Amino acid sequence: MKNTGALLVNLGSPDSPHEHDVRNYLNDFLMDGHVIDMPWLVRRLIVSLFVLPKRPAQSAKAYASVWTEKGSPLISISKDLQEEVQKLTTMPVELAMRYGKPDMESALVRLASKPEIKEVLLFPLYPHYAMSTVKTVVERAEKIISTHKLPVTLKVHPVFYDHNAYIEALVESAKDYLEKEFDHIVFSYHGVPERHIRKDDCTGSHCLQSDDCCQKASPAHQTCYRHQVYRTTACFVEKADIPVDKYTVAFQSRLGRDKWLEPSTSSIIKSLAQQGIKKVLVICPAFVADCLETLEEIGMEAKEDFITAGGESLELIPCLNTHPAWTKLVTHWLEKPLQN
Structure with missing residues (x-):
């Protein structure tokens, strides 16, 4: 090189x-x-x-x-x-x-x-x-x-997004938080309009055409953001041994009135508190460096929303950073x- x-x-x-x-x-x-x-x-x-x-x-x-x-x-x-x-x-x-x-x-x-x-x-x-x-x-x-x-x-x-070395680094960076006592972990990814997902579908007929489209093999997955974030989550929870009922995938940072990927992080955070969940972790794997969307939107705003809705603690797992x-x-x- x-x-x-x-x-x-x-x-x-x-x-x-x-x-x-x-x-x-x-x-x-x-x-x-x-x-x-x-x-x-x-x-x-x-x-x-x-x-x-x-x-x-x-x-x-x-x-x-x-x-x-x-x-x-x-x-x-x-x-x-x-x-x-x-x-x-x-x-x-x-x-x-x-x-x-x-x-x-x-x-x-x-x-x-x-x-x-x-x-x-x-x-x-x-x-x-x-x-x-x-x-x-x-x-x-x-x-x-x-x-x-x-x-x-x-x-x-x-x-x-699903390379083993990346998943290992992501899990290792979150290790100290995962070893703490928590009730639920939210994987909060930056949202995108559903229109973007359809535009990037090279087949023109796969993405968002069924509830399980992300689980069906397709060339569209090469450029499908939705499929890729779900794969990251699946790989992470398998590596970290997190039970299926102990995590949720959500999407943050919406802008405008178009239909964006769902569910929204804000709605999930409030719903978990209303269900009696007390201790929540949030990880943001779409970002490799902490920024406004992680530090303020999750670490401050979502934390306040969670506690206001009845939760006790919401901790933001830092990004990979350095x-x-x-x-x-x-x-x-x-x-x-x-x-x-």
Whole structure:
């Protein structure tokens, strides 16, 4: 891999928790046609008329609640991961965000400027495929390389949602929490509109066509986010020996009025409390680094909802972050990438 450089890519974050920066970030994020997958004019109207007037102020308060001396948790944790990985490999490792800074364009140009680099290994920091994560990252990288006529080829590391080494690292990172006394564990994944699932169905006739579509073998599973998160859950509970009646899969972070994957995390959290469940753990395997969606939405908001509804304790299991098992695994995959 002497002629290869690596680019780790995560979602991104505002430059600061101030309303102006949050507005700019949301505009960049939501105007991506893979996030709100509608014609540009419709997307522009939705974002300008229904999101940007009020959402930035609300989101700014949420970001402020998790902001640290190092800045955005997502950015600082991702930088720490990059630094730890770089210590373990001689391969040049860059970090970028799909939206905001550090930006993908600068990172790719830096890698391509090294005369020894002939190939860039793009590593989207997402275990599962979705058009709003992996697909948009890959297309953005391809566009930058084409626009700048960079003298490198692009190799994309595949998703790893059910790879044994990833599951082992995930279980190991959660070990201390799983050894505690708890009544139920919620696997909370970032939600996506059902429309996205159908659009990514290469068969055009499998996804969401039956209640058990995710359990029926199909080529559609290669790009089916719903199937992949259920596989992650199944692999995790088997490895961690969690009984079937002691866990639930749910989806968080909804936006807009379209039909999204269900059940929602908020409804599950409240329902568990109403059923008399007292001690709940929540793990968010769709994220490899703690961020607004884990720290605030789950660690603060969902916790408050659970206790208000009658629960006693809700603990957020941290993401993989810079856990040694994860750091070593990322390094290994950069040097010996998985095959599609």
